[in-house]
Amino acid sequence: MLLKLIVLLFAYVSLDSASAATDKVFCYYETWNEGIFGPDDIDVNICTHINYAFMGINEDGSLRLDGSDSMLKRLSGLKSKNPDLKLILSVGGWNEGSTPFSNVAADADKKANMADSTLWYLQTYNFDGLDIDWEYPGQRGGTPADQENFIDMLWVLRGKFNDNGGYLLTTAVSNDPDAGAYNIGAISEVVDYINLMTYDFHGDAGGKTGQNSPLYASSTDSDWEKSHANCAAAVNNWLNRGAALDKIVLGLGFYGHGYTLADPNNHGVGAPTVGGGEGGSYDHICSLVDGWTEVWDDEQEVPYKYSGDQWIGFDNPRSIGLKVQFAKSRNLGGVMMWALDQDDKDGSCGTTLLQSVKDNL
Template identity: 45%
Template sequence: MSLNKIVGYYKSWDPTSPTPENIDRAYNYIIYAFLSVDNHGNLDFHGDEGVNINTIRRLRSFNSGRKLLLSVGGWNVGSVKFSNIAADRRKVETMADSALSLMQQYGFDGLDIDWEYPAQNGGSPADRHNFVTMLRIIRNKFARWGSYLLTIAVSPLANPSSYDIRSIADSVDFINVMTYDFHQASQGRTGHNAPLYASSSDSQWEKENSNCKVAIQKWCCEAPPSKIVMGLAFYGQRYRLTSGSKGVGAPAQGASEDTMTYKQIAGLRWTKCWDSYSKVPYKYSANEWIGYDDADSIAEKVRFARANRLGGVMVWTINDDNGDLIRAIKSA
């Protein structure tokens, strides 16, 4: 069984963004990240439509069946603004109208909502219900104007206080599960950014929550697998080692830069190791350590997605690849 969707997020703010002819035709969904949203629900391009919007619209000429979506939100927007909008039907209507206007003006096919995360990060307990209401309002408005897509990006934790998964699944075309950022330097030890399976150094809670397999299983318990799109990280999490240990779970603290793109990591002439438990690699040199994905681990994840009959895979982000990882996706 082949995957129906290879979804790629495109970082609009990246000065090294690939030109349309350099983006692989295998990406049949490209999501432009990110629109801004004001307190009333109005969406905007941050004033960069003169450069990046015209560029990304040209992508259709390299794949006639490709769908282009606009994404609103992201980590920097947080939760409070979405929480306030979702609680007010008029603001949700404004957001839907604003999205329709931009999609019609610039020739996009849909909207992706990246709310990180309902009922968390300063949000309200009412977000769980209001998020569903928001999606239904937008879905219904889109349906009156054509076949516009509605998608969302969600936490891998499938937190029941944040998500009414069955109701969400009924309202969207597909769900991008952000199966990465599972381990970070604040935990005081090294850990894989996006392990497919649990590591031998994981706590019991981590084994039950902090890997791609368990995250996808939780989402698939209440949503059709065909609507679940598994996230693939084209970047890695960096650490500074604080002891002589070099492996997974070694004492560590944050590095001067928290992350590196795969393009950068591929050029590092550090010692490379493979975690046979988690099916992902890591590299180290002196007191530097990074957990990331390479072509082999990406292929493992694509095979996992196929075996579990998922709708597809999602890449964060197209910009961060040197070509190795999209080739691995296609090969697998």
């Protein structure tokens, strides 16, 4: 009887641990949209972490505040609503480029400056960690040495954080592990979470319609696309290259990509296109109703819509929910989204994307 009780208790604990594995919700917040979606609009009972996007990086390695001092203070004030909320400074992004990171990562003094500057911001504004969004090591002006230098930079930051009470260290990475000079096993060892940017899988340069963030592959995909250009494949590729399961955070796209169809009568997935078209944030896409037809893509488990020669691949509450369920089924560390402020905050189209995240966690 005692043995049976022990086995049952072990099973209970194991199941509880498994169900609690996917419990982090990293909400990237574009601070330049505060006039449309302000800090007070953020639901801090769903977001467990808020990522301030973006800090810049100076030539000497110190962080650069491109936004406002008041924004950092307003975000910090959200902890009064939820004391468990974690605030993260995200440095970099696409527009910052790769070269500034490459230069800093190659210089010991600049890396030390970066760590000192980061600590100052964290302590001054009551933030809880740093997110490195280097797009991408070894690419866009980077060098082959970025792979090793990136790891060293992360360890310099980790050492500074550990010596000062402990802060979170995360990194946002390409959905394709081959798209940057990544030592994935080493990254996984030093950071707390790896935010996979599992969106932008298809763009208008491809000459055909494609989903922004498909969960699974399409029968119209090339062999390479089937093994790379969807969320499930991206997760598998990162795990197979050495990423820790519980550190992977699945990215959710709160926006969509638009295309102009070559033939308005040919409007399926993979239809020929002649360039970009109307897309944008979810709150805009969901408002496109009159004259638009919305279709559910059974293969990729995401929707698309079209009107005339315009075609948009995007996510809605249903597809977001399925991705959260996928993350849970794989026991990933959590989910994140780019970007929170692109949601339909007032729910004018129905359930918001963020609410769908909560409903499916």
